[in-house]
Amino acid sequence: MKLVAKKEKGNEFRQPVLSKSRAAHFWRNVFRNRYLYLLMLPAIVHLVMFEYSAMYGITLAFKDFHAKLGITRSPWIGFKHFEGMFTDPYFRTVLLNTIKISFGRILFEFPMGIIIALCFNEIKSAKLKKTLQTAYTFPHFLSWVIVSGVVLNFLNYNGPVNTIIDALGGERQIFMGNKKLIVPILYITDIWKESGWGSIIYIAAITGINHELYEAADLDGATSFQKIWHVTLPCIRGTILVMLTLRVGSVLNAGFDQIFNMSNSIVQQTIDILDTYIYRITFQQAPDFSYSTAVGLFKSAIGFIMVMIVNRVTQKLEGTGILD
Amino acid sequence: MLKKKRISVGNIILTVIMVLWGVVIVYPFYNSILVSFMSQAEYMRKPFAFIVSNPTLTAYEEIFSDSKFLLGYRSTLLILVTKLPLSLVITCAMGYALSRKRFPFSKAINNLTVFTMYFGGGTIPVYLLIKQYGLLDSYASLILLGSFGVYNMILVKNFFYTLPDSLEESAKIDGANDILIFARIYIPLAKPIIATVALFIAVAIWNEWFSAMLYISDPKKWPLQLVLREIIGNATDVVKEGMSEEEMMKKETFALNVQMASVVVTMLPVMLVYPFLQKYFMQGLTVGAVKG
Numbered sequence: 001m002k003l004v005a006k007k008e009k010g011n012e013f014r015q016p017v018l019s020k021s022r023a024a025h026f027w028r029n030v031f032r033n034r035y036l037y038l039l040m041l042p043a044i045v046h047l048v049m050f051e052y053s054a055m056y057g058i059t060l061a062f063k064d065f066h067a068k069l070g071i072t073r074s075p076w077i078g079f080k081h082f083e084g085m086f087t088d089p090y091f092r093t094v095l096l097n098t099i100k101i102s103f104g105r106i107l108f109e110f111p112m113g114i115i116i117a118l119c120f121n122e123i124k125s126a127k128l129k130k131t132l133q134t135a136y137t138f139p140h141f142l143s144w145v146i147v148s149g150v151v152l153n154f155l156n157y158n159g160p161v162n163t164i165i166d167a168l169g170g171e172r173q174i175f176m177g178n179k180k181l182i183v184p185i186l187y188i189t190d191i192w193k194e195s196g197w198g199s200i201i202y203i204a205a206i207t208g209i210n211h212e213l214y215e216a217a218d219l220d221g222a223t224s225f226q227k228i229w230h231v232t233l234p235c236i237r238g239t240i241l242v243m244l245t246l247r248v249g250s251v252l253n254a255g256f257d258q259i260f261n262m263s264n265s266i267v268q269q270t271i272d273i274l275d276t277y278i279y280r281i282t283f284q285q286a287p288d289f290s291y292s293t294a295v296g297l298f299k300s301a302i303g304f305i306m307v308m309i310v311n312r313v314t315q316k317l318e319g320t321g322i323l324d
Numbered sequence: 325m326l327k328k329k330r331i332s333v334g335n336i337i338l339t340v341i342m343v344l345w346g347v348v349i350v351y352p353f354y355n356s357i358l359v360s361f362m363s364q365a366e367y368m369r370k371p372f373a374f375i376v377s378n379p380t381l382t383a384y385e386e387i388f389s390d391s392k393f394l395l396g397y398r399s400t401l402l403i404l405v406t407k408l409p410l411s412l413v414i415t416c417a418m419g420y421a422l423s424r425k426r427f428p429f430s431k432a433i434n435n436l437t438v439f440t441m442y443f444g445g446g447t448i449p450v451y452l453l454i455k456q457y458g459l460l461d462s463y464a465s466l467i468l469l470g471s472f473g474v475y476n477m478i479l480v481k482n483f484f485y486t487l488p489d490s491l492e493e494s495a496k497i498d499g500a501n502d503i504l505i506f507a508r509i510y511i512p513l514a515k516p517i518i519a520t521v522a523l524f525i526a527v528a529i530w531n532e533w534f535s536a537m538l539y540i541s542d543p544k545k546w547p548l549q550l551v552l553r554e555i556i557g558n559a560t561d562v563v564k565e566g567m568s569e570e571e572m573m574k575k576e577t578f579a580l581n582v583q584m585a586s587v588v589v590t591m592l593p594v595m596l597v598y599p600f601l602q603k604y605f606m607q608g609l610t611v612g613a614v615k616g
Contacts, residue, residue: 026428029427029428030427030428030429032427033424033427033428033502035501035502035503036421036424036427036502037421038503039417039418039420039421039502039503039506040417040418040421040422040433042413042414042417042418042472043414043415043417043418043437043472043477044433046414046468046471046472047436047437047440047472049453049457049468050450050453050468050469050470051440051444051445052440053445053449053453054444054445054446054449054450054453055443055444055445055449056445056449057445057446057448057449057450057452057453058445058446058449060448060449060452071452116345119338119341119342120342122335122338122339123338123339123342124335124339128339128343131346132342132343132346133602134598134599134602135346135349135350136345136346136349137602137605137606138594138595138598138599138602139349139353141527141531141594141598141605142531142591142594143530143531143532143533143549145531145533145549145552145553145556145590146531146549146552146587146590146591148556149356149552149556149583149584149586149587150352150353150355150356150587151352152556152583153352153355153356153359153580153583153584153587154352154355154356156371156580158367158368158371159371159372160351160352160355160371160372163370163371163372164372192348192349196349200606224332224334224335257534261553261556261557278446278447278448279447282447282448282451283538289448289452292447292448293446293448293449296445296446296447296448296449297446299446300443300444300446303442303443304442304443307442
């Protein structure tokens with residue numbers, strides 16, 4: 001900062017009164033805001049230390065990493081890891097699983113938040129609303145470690161769900177070890193945990209709708225369902241679109257926390273996704289840091305491209321992108 | 325009022341469905357609590373219960389028979405009391421600075437910050453960094469990593485945007501500098517959003533297990549969630565290919581009360597606190613759309 005101050009003075013000295021150079025003006029402005037820079041310093045240090053330094057580590061994806069040599073001195077090998085990745089049939093399985101599970105979530109889980117918000121809006125008692133909202137939203141604040149434990153108990157062979165199935169004359173299931181049932185279980189438990197919290201944003205949007213629209217619909221003799229279809233849904237269309245595009249943008253995030261905590265050796269192949277695969281090849285099998293980094297880079301690059309596309313799409317649809 | 329007519333049969337059915345959905349959400353948690361107080365024998369008789377006829381504390385005695393959970397609590401609380409204030413200061417200071425009128429580099433810094441939300445180095449480069457900084461197996465790795473959250477910063481920034489500029493201008497005329505203005509004028513006004521962000525950060529710290537799993541190999545330093553994960557995780561992976569159905573069933577149910585006692589011990593603080601602080605959690609979502 002002192003340097004800046006000196007420079008500024010120097011410039012003033014050389015060019016007295018008349019037209020201060022633009023550079024001098026610029027540095028004067030920097031100096032004037034020195035305390036703001038100081039406020040930003042901790043965050044910037046954090047970003048440099050943990051985010052941008054890590055981005056340098058991405059070069060590993062194009063290197064043959066040797067722990068002794070470190071990142072910088074390990075030899076370059078070009079795109080070899082990426083070639084290996086695309087010729088590995090298991091990588092294809094994992095990529096396909098990721099996309100399948102992710103699209104399943106968009107299809108089955110995404111609409112639930114909207115449906116809950118719409119139903120919630122029809123409840124008349126404010127007190128009941130508040131109680132229900134507490135119940136709906138609190139599982140969001142528990143980790144998947146906890147929730148998977150709760151699910152494990154509830155779907156246990158001798159647990160409540162199987163007791164009901166048994167009482168109704170059905171056959172008890174080993175839910176967590178069933179390749180056919182595990183994916184629906186992922187969807188249902190995620191809806192159960194997250195859709196209440198997901199509905200809040202729509203409830204807020206619905207609260208913002210002009211009441212006169214509903215009164216006008218009442219005068220026209222509209223039923224509740226017609227009002228939802230012709231007033232509520234069109235009014236929250238923007239919110240739905242933004243949420244949907246955001247969700248599509250993170251299509252390669254198929255839910256690591258949930259899957260990692262609910263997986264076991266029987267269903268592992270069925271629900272193995274990119275993130276669980278990366279974790280496993282890095283920390284459990286014979287580790288190959290460069291290859292793992294390449295897989296990770298593939299994932300974040302696609303993710304980033306998706307976000308950019310989605311931003312463009314919302315710009316077109318809504319006039320303003322999610323990133324502006 | 326005309327309104328009365330609107331409470332139709334359809335509406336009653338809908339309300340009942342919504343209440344049932346609420347029960348479906350809450351009951352499994354309640355059941356876990358019940359199971360934690362059940363004996364093995366009672367569980368086998370009727371797992372689908374609403375009360376425990378012979379409550380026992382054996383499961384809790386067992387999980388507190390060694391210091392695993394106490395150490396877990398200690399680690400998590402230690403991280404909470406250090407990381408929460410640190411994180412709040414970093415996040416709010418950055419949010420405030422970026423909410424001020426355009427100044428040199430503000431746009432660039434803002435973009436470079438938001439960029440990290442959408443693109444990152446990934447697990448391995450971060451792991452190698454932590455190793456290089458010598459933070460492996462120390463609390464410092466968990467405290468420092470993620471002590472600045474872009475999402476929370478944007479919440480704070482958007483809130484500061486909504487406050488009038490005249491506050492800053494008049495303080496500037498009185499000769500106060502930006503840090504003073506931030507601390508004395510803007511922070512007190514931002515209490516609601518700070519409460520929300522503090523809760524988000526606190527919950528994230530409480531629920532943290534992944535970083536700890538990567539960076540902390542000494543079980544004595546494991547945070548609560550990782551201690552729990554080991555107990556539950558061993559159980560999730562008991563079903564193995566080639567086991568007979570009976571074997572699977574037995575293994576799955578074995579020591580379930582101990583597992584549920586562990587779940588209860590870990591989730592209880594969040595469950596107790598949530599209903600009272602719910603308002604602040606919701607604020608975060610409604611205070612303004614999250615935009616870079």
